[in-house]
Amino acid sequence: MRGLNWLKYTLFIWLSLLPYQAQADSALIAVASNFTLTMKALIARFHADTPHTLRVSFASSGKLYAQIKNGAPFDLLLSADQVIPQKLLGEGNAVPTTQMTYAVGKLALWSSDPTVVDAKGDVLHSSKMNKLALANPKLAPYGFAAIEVLKNLNVYASTKPSWVQGENIGQTYQFVRTGNANLGFVALSQVHNNQQPINGSVWEVPDHLYSPIKQDLVVLNKGKDNAAVSAFLKYLNLPKTQKLIQSYGYHTQ
Numbered sequence: 560m561r562g563l564n565w566l567k568y569t570l571f572i573w574l575s576l577l578p579y580q581a582q583a584d585s586a587l588i589a590v591a592s593n594f595t596l597t598m599k600a601l602i603a604r605f606h607a608d609t610p611h612t613l614r615v616s617f618a619s620s621g622k623l624y625a626q627i628k629n630g631a632p633f634d635l636l637l638s639a640d641q642v643i644p645q646k647l648l649g650e651g652n653a654v655p656t657t658q659m660t661y662a663v664g665k666l667a668l669w670s671s672d673p674t675v676v677d678a679k680g681d682v683l684h685s686s687k688m689n690k691l692a693l694a695n696p697k698l699a700p701y702g703f704a705a706i707e708v709l710k711n712l713n714v715y716a717s718t719k720p721s722w723v724q725g726e727n728i729g730q731t732y733q734f735v736r737t738g739n740a741n742l743g744f745v746a747l748s749q750v751h752n753n754q755q756p757i758n759g760s761v762w763e764v765p766d767h768l769y770s771p772i773k774q775d776l777v778v779l780n781k782g783k784d785n786a787a788v789s790a791f792l793k794y795l796n797l798p799k800t801q802k803l804i805q806s807y808g809y810h811t812q
Contacts, residue, residue: 583610591639592729611787619727621698634782644777664772692743705744
């Protein structure tokens with residue numbers, strides 16, 4: 560926790576040293592798929608409260624990393640993990656001291672059918688499971704977390720023949736929503752957004768069954784002196800913004 564507070568303090572100092580720009584600016588932000596609904600709500604508020612403009616591209620963290628390495632002109636990355644921001648920093652593609660945790664994700668086992676998923680996740684041991692959707696664990700942190708859960712519940716081998724893998728958590732959600740899989744591991748934020756009732760049936764996976772899904776952001780080199788990036792990072796730390804993120808099924812620190 561002390562390290563995280565230090566990172567936030569360092570980021571605050573970095574923001575305060577940026578040259579003041581009175582004019583509005585625009586920024587292109589790369590955002591992990593699981594944060595789609597939350598980011599859209601954040602952008603709407605940000606545009607209403609500031610003169611700046613944000614454009615957003617959503618994809619899996621792994622795919623966004625590949626796009627950045629291939630020259631995509633992003634100013635800021637909101638990843639679904641901590642590893643990719645660290646890699647970008649180590650490779651010289653991001654601004655030092657700007658990495659920070661903006662949200663901690665939660666994993667859920669969900670079905671669009673209200674009769675499928677029980678309150679303890681016992682469906683993973685039952686015949687009710689037909690196809691189990693999960694995100695590609697090599698590309699998506701939520702997929703990696705799903706694998707951890709299956710191993711910790713000793714159902715990895717027994718469920719593997721039923722897996723349907725999505726490229727990212729957004730595609731995984733669509734597999735379940737459309738019935739291509741009758742249940743799947745998704746981000747809690749996808750089925751419990753802005754405190755709306757959950758459609759279907761869901762098991763909020765206990766935290767001890769998987770590693771914390773700490774989602775970090777990092778300022779990319781192109782966004783170093785961008786006023787819209789600076790304003791958005793400050794906006795993320797406002798109490799009202801923190802409450803909004805929490806309302807979409809995330810923890811904040």
